[in-house]
Amino acid sequence: MSKKIDVELNREHLIAQSPLNNFLSIFKDIAGIYNCHPYLTGGSVRDLLLNRKAKDWDIAVTGNIGKIAKVFSKKINGKCITLDEIFQTFRVIKGDLIFDFTTLRENDILEELRIRDYTVNALAIDLLNPASIIDPLGGLSDLEKRRIHLISPSALSSDPLRVLRAFRLAAELNFSIDEYTCLGLKTYAYLLEHVAKERIRQELDFLFSTSNVSYWLSEMGSLGIFKFILPEIEALKGVAQNDFHHLDVYEHSLLSLAYIERILGSPRRFFYTHLNRIDTYLKDPKCHVYLKWAALYHDLGKPACQVLGGKRTTFYGHDRVSAEIFSNIAKRLRFSKKNSDAITFLILHHMRPFYLLHIYQRATLTMRAIHRLVRAVGSHVIGLFLLAMADSLATKGDGKPKDYEEHLRSLFSHVMDVYESYLQIKERPRLVTGRDIQVWFGLPPCPKVGVLLKQVEMAQLSGEVSTKEEAKAWLENKMQDKYRVS
Structure with missing residues (x-):
């Protein structure tokens, strides 16, 4: 359980301790000249209260929003960009600071906050009188209780993407979602079918960038939301496996995701050699996201490949079919080609460490077999073994060999020794052209x-x-x- 937030302590010097303090006099000057009223709203206020670094500053203003944004940009030597001409939204960029300007609806800050999604986002600060926080809906109380609470079901019907945003906010803030809100999410989830796929993927990207996506995806699944955004995951429910496993494919996939998150959080708990190489591989945050997607989707092909035999159920070729299914999902959700290719590659090759391990355990593994793997997958050899470890840890059936993870670690060490040699050779001029x-x-x-x-x-x-x-x-x-x- 995370520690309780001391909202009162944060509230006293909220603006004074933030970068926004440097711009208060400019807002006051503009308000006097253009007879407008600026407010800091939404997630910006929430993040200040939580001592989180704000990604951007949301400014709601009465008056001629376009003129105000451009004047503000000029006064701070920033750059003003029109985000939406119809809805009159503008962005001002100054170095690493981002200010998003929107028109205050009905020229009333209370009305503006009442049509927000969740109470923790329905907070505002009057930039002409920044000592007080405007909180008409109990957002401060919900921050203290560390919970996501829906303002009104109409917030979900007007923009169904907010269904996914609840899970993302809970994951980012380490909050809970209360029962009233869960009921609303379950009731309005069907509307997600009408949301642009790019928006769904973007919200999922945010969720997968958190460190607890496995828990919240499990909660999402329990509310029946997968069938509206990721029906391929829903199809894994109830697909029985062989005695190597203790869970069906659906639960195994979620548990694999949970284990990859643990491995990414502390690789040294699971691997004992070549740790610097692992650290280097994981320096790219995208590798974390790739591995999470791959862990969730690595067995998508099992329903199509399932063969019920006498002694053992088999899934031959499921790695290839899983990669094909994910590739189609990536197209549907408008993944970038780079991201789609990276995740597809991990899924396609996720069984290769296990194939080598099978030979290794029989003491018949050759150096040439290791060379083929290293040459075929390059630096992804690290990601594939991280994924294999998560996959193995999520497998606890009676038919699983003893000390399986220990053997996997030992194999990883051998493979990485070869990989180190491979890198040295790659740096030298070719012997032959x-x-x-x-x-x-x-x-x-x-x-x-x-x-x-x-x-x-x-x-x-x-x-x-x-x-x-x-x-x-x-x-x-x-x-x-x-x-x-x-």
């Missing part, structure tokens, strides 16, 4: 040259060759055995 191969063997430019280049690289990685002369001799033997040239 495509032109060398063409001259040596009288080959024209063709795919065969590329195949031979890759094989030389594998031989170099395994220590079979280390000079150009050795590479040529190795290739000559290879050509005699497999690529006879007439």
Whole structure:
């Protein structure tokens, strides 16, 4: 349980302790000249009270909003951008500070706050009298109780995306969602089918950027919301697995997501070697999001691939089918190509560490098999083992071999040793070029040259060759055995 917020302590010097304090005199000057009234509203006030860094400053103003925003921008040497001409919303940017200007509806701050979504967002500060907080709906009380409370069901019917926003806010703030609000979310979730897919994906992106997405997705699922935004997840419910597992595919997927969050939060609890490489890989926040999506979606193909056998249920090829299904989801939700490709790659290859582990446990694993993996997946080898660890930890059936995670850790160490060698070789000049191969063997430019280049690289990685002369001799033997040239 998070500590209670001392709202009274934060309230006393709320504006004085924020970057906004430097601009109060400008707001007062503009108000005097243009007979307007500016208020700080919504999430900006909430974040100030919670001692969170505000992402932007939401300013609601009476009067000619376009003129006011442009004058404010000029006075602070900022840049003014029109966000929406019809609804008259403007953005002023000054360095890393963002001010979003909107027209105060009905010229009444109380009416403005009553049509907000949740009480913690229905707070305002009069920038001409910043000592007091305007709180007509009990937002301060809900902040102290750490809960998300819906102002009115009409907030959801007017913009159904607010259904997802409740979960995102709860995850970001580490708040609960009260029963009244949950009932509203469940009742109006069907309207999400009419929301633009880009908006849904953006809200999910925000949710997946938090550190507790697994819990809130589980809550979302219990309220029946998946069928309106991610029906492919809903389809996993009740799909039985083999004795390796203790959960159906739906619960296993959510538990895998929970474990990947734990691993991302503290990799050293789960891996004991090559920690600097893991840290470097995880420095990119997008890797965290990619792994969370992959953990949730890695078994999407199991319903289509399920074969009920005598002793064991199988799901052969589910990795490929899962990747195909996610690719279609990514298109529907308008993922960027970069993000879609990265997540699809992790899903497509998520079984490869387990294939190697199966061979490793039988003491028949070859260096060449490790080389093939490293060369095929590159730096994603780290992500694939993190994902495999989460997948394994979420699997606790009676048929699961003993010490499985310990063996997975040991395999990871071996694979990463090879990966380190691979990186060193990649930094060196190539032993052999495509032109060398063409001259040596009288080959024209063709795919065969590329195949031979890759094989030389594998031989170099395994220590079979280390000079150009050795590479040529190795290739000559290879050509005699497999690529006879007439």
